[in-house]
Amino acid sequence: MEYYHSPDSIKDALSMAREFDGNFIYFAGGTDVQIYRKQKLEKNEHIIDLKSIHDLNSISIKDEVLSLGAMTPLDDIIKSKEILKFFPVLVEAAKSVATPVIRKTATIGGNLLVRNRCTFYNQSQEWRNGVGSCLRDVGDICQVTGGKNDCFSRNVSDTAAALIALNAEITLINSNGMTQKPIKDIYLPCGIKFHDLDNEIILTQIRVPFSPKKWWYKKLRMRKTLDFTSLTIAATIDNQDIARICLNGVSMTPILIEEPIETLTLESLIKQARKNCKTVDNDLMPLKYRREMINVYLEEFWNSIYI
Amino acid sequence: MTGAIGKPTPYIDAVQKVTGQAMYADDYKFPNMVYVSCLRSTESHAKIKSLELKKAEASPGVVAIVTGKDIPVPFGVLSISRDETAMAIEKVRYQGEIVAAVAAETIEAAEAGVKLINVEYEPLTEFFTPQDSLKTCTPDEQIHAHTKDHKNIHKTAELRFNEPEKELETAKHKQTGNFKFAGVTHGFTEPHSAVAMWNGDETLTIISATQVPHYLQKNLSKVLGLPLHKIQVKKPVLGGGFGGKSDPFPHEMIVSFLSKKIKRPVKCTFSREEVFITHHGRHPTEINMSLSCDDGGKITALDADIIIDGGAYGSFGVVTSYYNGVLLQGPYLIDKFGFRTRRTYTNKHQCGAMRGHGAVNPRYAVETLLDMMAHDMEMDPCDLREKNFLSDHSSTVGEFRITSNGIRDCIAAVRKKSDWDNRYGNLPYGHGLGVACGFFISGSALPILWNRYPQTVVHAKLDFDGRIVMFSGASDIGQGSDTMLVQIAAEELGIPMDFVQVEVSDTKTTPVDLGSYSSRVTFMVGNAAKSAASNIRREMAKAISKEKDTPAENITFKNGRIFTNDKSLDISWEEGVEMAMAGRGAFVESGFYISPKLGGNFKGAGAGLSPSYSFGAFISEVEVNPKTGETNVIKVWGAHDCGKALNPLAVEGQIEGSIHMGLGQTMSEEMRYKNGQQLNANFFDYRIPSSLDTPDMDVTIIESNDPEGPYGAKEAGEGPIHPVLPSIGNAVFDAVGVRMMELPITPDKVLKKIKENA
Ligand SMILES: Cc1cc2nc3c(=O)[nH]c(=O)nc-3n(C[C@H](O)[C@H](O)[C@H](O)COP(=O)(O)OP(=O)(O)OC[C@H]3O[C@@H](n4cnc5c(N)ncnc54)[C@H](O)[C@@H]3O)c2cc1C
Numbered sequence A: 001m002e003y004y005h006s007p008d009s010i011k012d013a014l015s016m017a018r019e020f021d022g023n024f025i026y027f028a029g030g031t032d033v034q035i036y037r038k039q040k041l042e043k044n045e046h047i048i049d050l051k052s053i054h055d056l057n058s059i060s061i062k063d064e065v066l067s068l069g070a071m072t073p074l075d076d077i078i079k080s081k082e083i084l085k086f087f088p089v090l091v092e093a094a095k096s097v098a099t100p101v102i103r104k105t106a107t108i109g110g111n112l113l114v115r116n117r118c119t120f121y122n123q124s125q126e127w128r129n130g131v132g133s134c135l136r137d138v139g140d141i142c143q144v145t146g147g148k149n150d151c152f153s154r155n156v157s158d159t160a161a162a163l164i165a166l167n168a169e170i171t172l173i174n175s176n177g178m179t180q181k182p183i184k185d186i187y188l189p190c191g192i193k194f195h196d197l198d199n200e201i202i203l204t205q206i207r208v209p210f211s212p213k214k215w216w217y218k219k220l221r222m223r224k225t226l227d228f229t230s231l232t233i234a235a236t237i238d239n240q241d242i243a244r245i246c247l248n249g250v251s252m253t254p255i256l257i258e259e260p261i262e263t264l265t266l267e268s269l270i271k272q273a274r275k276n277c278k279t280v281d282n283d284l285m286p287l288k289y290r291r292e293m294i295n296v297y298l299e300e301f302w303n304s305i306y307i
Numbered sequence B: 001m002t003g004a005i006g007k008p009t010p011y012i013d014a015v016q017k018v019t020g021q022a023m024y025a026d027d028y029k030f031p032n033m034v035y036v037s038c039l040r041s042t043e044s045h046a047k048i049k050s051l052e053l054k055k056a057e058a059s060p061g062v063v064a065i066v067t068g069k070d071i072p073v074p075f076g077v078l079s080i081s082r083d084e085t086a087m088a089i090e091k092v093r094y095q096g097e098i099v100a101a102v103a104a105e106t107i108e109a110a111e112a113g114v115k116l117i118n119v120e121y122e123p124l125t126e127f128f129t130p131q132d133s134l135k136t137c138t139p140d141e142q143i144h145a146h147t148k149d150h151k152n153i154h155k156t157a158e159l160r161f162n163e164p165e166k167e168l169e170t171a172k173h174k175q176t177g178n179f180k181f182a183g184v185t186h187g188f189t190e191p192h193s194a195v196a197m198w199n200g201d202e203t204l205t206i207i208s209a210t211q212v213p214h215y216l217q218k219n220l221s222k223v224l225g226l227p228l229h230k231i232q233v234k235k236p237v238l239g240g241g242f243g244g245k246s247d248p249f250p251h252e253m254i255v256s257f258l259s260k261k262i263k264r265p266v267k268c269t270f271s272r273e274e275v276f277i278t279h280h281g282r283h284p285t286e287i288n289m290s291l292s293c294d295d296g297g298k299i300t301a302l303d304a305d306i307i308i309d310g311g312a313y314g315s316f317g318v319v320t321s322y323y324n325g326v327l328l329q330g331p332y333l334i335d336k337f338g339f340r341t342r343r344t345y346t347n348k349h350q351c352g353a354m355r356g357h358g359a360v361n362p363r364y365a366v367e368t369l370l371d372m373m374a375h376d377m378e379m380d381p382c383d384l385r386e387k388n389f390l391s392d393h394s395s396t397v398g399e400f401r402i403t404s405n406g407i408r409d410c411i412a413a414v415r416k417k418s419d420w421d422n423r424y425g426n427l428p429y430g431h432g433l434g435v436a437c438g439f440f441i442s443g444s445a446l447p448i449l450w451n452r453y454p455q456t457v458v459h460a461k462l463d464f465d466g467r468i469v470m471f472s473g474a475s476d477i478g479q480g481s482d483t484m485l486v487q488i489a490a491e492e493l494g495i496p497m498d499f500v501q502v503e504v505s506d507t508k509t510t511p512v513d514l515g516s517y518s519s520r521v522t523f524m525v526g527n528a529a530k531s532a533a534s535n536i537r538r539e540m541a542k543a544i545s546k547e548k549d550t551p552a553e554n555i556t557f558k559n560g561r562i563f564t565n566d567k568s569l570d571i572s573w574e575e576g577v578e579m580a581m582a583g584r585g586a587f588v589e590s591g592f593y594i595s596p597k598l599g600g601n602f603k604g605a606g607a608g609l610s611p612s613y614s615f616g617a618f619i620s621e622v623e624v625n626p627k628t629g630e631t632n633v634i635k636v637w638g639a640h641d642c643g644k645a646l647n648p649l650a651v652e653g654q655i656e657g658s659i660h661m662g663l664g665q666t667m668s669e670e671m672r673y674k675n676g677q678q679l680n681a682n683f684f685d686y687r688i689p690s691s692l693d694t695p696d697m698d699v700t701i702i703e704s705n706d707p708e709g710p711y712g713a714k715e716a717g718e719g720p721i722h723p724v725l726p727s728i729g730n731a732v733f734d735a736v737g738v739r740m741m742e743l744p745i746t747p748d749k750v751l752k753k754i755k756e757n758a
């Protein structure tokens, strides 16, 4: 397979990336990428598989700070007793992704960068030819809104919601060197370019700085497994009583509401959430219901704080 | 029963299947084989203005291209609605309809060829709802030219006995409901696949994933203009059917035509998306139904007006139209009874037969109305049902002959096991129990194509090696009919099952069987197999009796030995075989099944006629979250009267499978369309319940011993699905007090109802 490459160091991976000049895709577990390739939504020729790179799948916890290699399979996260002890919200989120078999292959890094989804886009090429394609593909209008400028495909990463609520950071490496960033800052409010990482960047580590005092997690979907989210809410309260509530699956980007619990009210929480979520009818669950559930879930979270 | 019958028996092909040795249609590869990819319409209803093939023909690896005009003879499983051709001619009627087929050296070359075909369409008015199709349109707008009065109505089926409408007008206790059901599809594992070969002797062989080799043979003969005796249809191991492989299909015509044309083996295997497009699943349905009772809770009348959305072609639709009504004649005695079903053509994927054919949606309606009735009359829903059951050896108003009937045992079993009497109506808010019953045919007494032959013939062959081979055209589609053939022969001849092997589903070597549909195989093929095997026994006994000078009627075949009670004769099976072979050699005995003449003389009397009927009662338990509307089915108790479980393991599997499939239609499955295009043509978005969504199941097999079934057996493959859906709907009412009149019962619908109710 001339298109498949399996470097064993980051350095080699980056030099391959330069060599292929954008005509490649990084491949972690491949559970997201492969489907895009099959549906001809991902047309880059080369695959750079990150699996053989050492030290990208370690789990370590020191002083209640978690360091997680980006290539750690979700299943390892679920099985780690230590993560469960200090960061149960992350375990819940990982457990809610896909199915047991997929989670053995799917990585946390891949999950953070899982592509945005839309009913009118995540389809075969023949299907897309039927509707006449859309903005995000080769067409010129959004099939949901009829608009010509904005794509509202949904960010569906469940672990992103948990990690943002945990105020986590990621380490990124490209040929210019290493940078660290809060995870929340990598996402962009656009369905087409949904993160600001250039395509050469490799995500190496995830750092979770604190173990929350309280947490809450819930994912809305038709079936108890397999389905992508129709609404994910992860929430934490830290030792300084700062509440971080992150909603995903209802907008182009995860929505974070971060506020001291003292000043926060349920009404303002709902108001902020509803204002910031650009929810459109691009999921098979009805739009009205998904919006309604934002209120219901937030209320449930709110009530849980005082138990 | 002393042998294999009645013992839980793993399927004879189970190991082959789980080890990957089993050969499915797509596993067959032949030298020189070419592959077919189909160009499918991007329009729902449009004239084909032009079709440009030149570029595709010149594409590397492309061997041949065919279009609708090449194979113009219409076909269809029912001779009364042969309205489909192998590919669209002049116009397309649904999005995804095949417009051209490219055969090439590799599948990639075929796909590349397809992309190079240019089609120009001229849009026609599209009909996406049955309501639109009921209206008058211009001749040009008609989906099919043959429909009457310039409407897109395919079939109107109506029967009426004893003026139910009059009773309903004045009835004191009356319930009426408008129900709506989304279309659902079979979701079998193995996609459609067929490979055809044109043989040196100018005959055609086709290996196809089909439930109906016989109807395929007939339709191929018609479409290709080839005499029946020149067509061999072989059904390989099948990865599920559920009714979705019980029609002759366009791709089967295409590969056969192509193989004859280019004299090479030709294969076509569908993608999952193409399987969804091919569909033939349960019709989207709207039902307006009324039901009345007297003061004592006896049902006095039932009337229903039903609209089913057939999609672009006929398939089994005429039968479906009748089944929607006639199968409401049981399990309750209803003397004033009527229905009208209208099946419309629309520009969507065609609907056809699916497990529980035609009767699943109206069953939901009638069982819901009964529950409403019980609630209003302050009667226990089980008691109300028990007051109305048909008795055994009776007859329905439409002259269905009822033989064995275990419905009372069924309801008693689930009532007891679920602790219904203590728990129904007494569970906390959000938690509920619901009951429903079911009724289904055990084979259709009339064949689809009228003829004077038996419904099935089985040959049993005995040779010097002591092996019995059962030759049957029956199609094992995963339901275990091959295993049944082996069990029956082993039982009749008193030998271990490993002495028996099967040769099945090959129209060249096996005697004709009509196929696996309408739950006919156990009843009909079972009877034929029993008689073929017992004829072998008779022949053997005759020979042994002569040689050993013992009356044949005193000879017993059991545990691999052949003996008389006084042991004056006591020989092994092999010895017996030798005696039977002496001076004669291997021989074949035949058995057949022909159903008795049944039913009335009125038009439509044949619909739903069966030599026997199955019965069932199910109770479901649910939890509903009143804040989110999410419904969790936590347990289902199912009791089904299958007459006699020839293989209890298989019956249990069928009941559990029915619960799972019924759960899917009730809770989450739905063919979703936007402008004729399916939004969820994949197993990700078409939501079949996962193992986590599947409740605990408690299965009870009731054996009512049917007088005409083989060893008393009746069907178990379709009947158990009917009560599942309404038992869940009724449990939701018990839990949160809302009536779910629309399936699937998605959380948004439940929540909306709860809010309206508040
Ligand atoms: C049936 C099914 C169900 C699913 N359900 C869910 C679900 O419920 N929730 C959910 O969130 N996802 C779901 N997914 C999507 C996917 O399985 C998960 O998101 C998974 O975690 C992706 O991880 P991966 O390692 O397989 O990523 P890949 O597919 O390998 O990669 C995903 C993306 O991230 C990029 N990438 C991966 N690792 C790195 C890295 N270290 N540096 C730079 N770029 C990188 C890749 O280039 C690619 O663009 C589902 C997928 C399937 C097939």
Ligand code: SF4
Pocket: A117, A118, A119, A120, A121, A134, A135, A136, A137, A141, A142, A143, A144, A145, A150, A151, A152, A153, A191, A282
């Ligand atoms: S939201 Fe609109 S533009 Fe974006 S993927 Fe969906 S249809 Fe395309």
